[in-house]
Amino acid sequence: MSASTxxxxxxxxxxxxxYIEPLSTILGAYYSSLQQQTYLDLTHATSSPQNGIPVSTQIVLMQLSNLYLCFAINEALVLRASSDLKVWRTLLFCLLVADFGHLYSVHAVGWHIYWNVLRWNAIDWGNVAFVYVGATMRICFLSGLGVATSKHTFTPI
Structure with missing residues (x-):
């Protein structure tokens, strides 16, 4: 691969x-904490509660929001703080595992969720398409694609 590539x-x-993924993840945190009804309606309208959100669901959505924030902060700040390739690979591997878990989490909607883009709504684009992109980026990085290093460091800037 050439130096310019x-x-x-x-x-x-x-x-x-x-930048892109941490900001997008913060958007997920916003919806799961402050727009809970919309979040549930977009996730699966048929099973979304219409007469108020149960307290247990509110708690779970706030916990999800907290995890989204943790994800965003870890990715944005840890990767900014280190040029150590081992740190980058370790964190991105952990996030790749989370990608697969996130993709699996929507399987109850039906297998069409993974491929039928014509049926996707805004949250499906985030839960599936954006996760596909993130996982692909992590796989490329972990495979060494375009990662020119000086032994043990990766300089993203």
Whole structure:
């Protein structure tokens, strides 16, 4: 891979992992904490409560919001704080595992959720398509695609 291609990939990784994904994840935290009815309606309208959200569901959604924030902060700040390739690979591997768990979490909707883009709503684009992109980016990085390193460091900037 040419040096210019490495530079392009480094920029793609930088913008995605340090800006785009953390900001998108904060959007998920916003909806799961402050727009709970909308979040539930978009997740699965048929089973979404219409006469108020049960307290247990409110608690779970706030916990989900907290995890989204943790995800965003870890990704944005830990990766900014280190150029150690081992740190980047470790964190991105953990997030890749989370990607697979996130994708599995929507399987109850039906297998069409993974491929029928014409039926997707806004939250499906976030829960499936965006996770596909994030997982693909992590797989590419972990595979070394475009990761020009000086032995043990990766400089995203």
């Amino acid at each position: 490495h530079g392009v990939m480094r920029s793609v990784y930088k913008y995605f992992f340090l």
